[in-house]
Amino acid sequence: MTFHCKNYDINADACKKLKGDCLPGRKGCVLEGRFALSEELEQKIHDLEEKMKRAKE
Numbered sequence: 632m633t634f635h636c637k638n639y640d641i642n643a644d645a646c647k648k649l650k651g652d653c654l655p656g657r658k659g660c661v662l663e664g665r666f667a668l669s670e671e672l673e674q675k676i677h678d679l680e681e682k683m684k685r686a687k688e
């Protein structure tokens with residue numbers, strides 16, 4: 632199965648909605664809570680959220 636998200640900017644390789652990395656299932660993503668995340672994806676989302684927290688500080 633494939634999925635194409637209307638928010639994905641292929642040229643920038645980024646999410647237009649969240650103005651950052653496309654990590655399906657991350658907070659604010661249209662897929663949030665709609666599927667089970669792999670451990671790898673959960674880790675990437677965690678790392679991104681930590682990075683965003685540090686950037687705000």
Ligand code: SF4
Binds near residue numbers: 646653654661
């Ligand atoms: S993060 Fe979610 S909403 Fe954004 S482009 Fe990726 S799949 Fe779409």
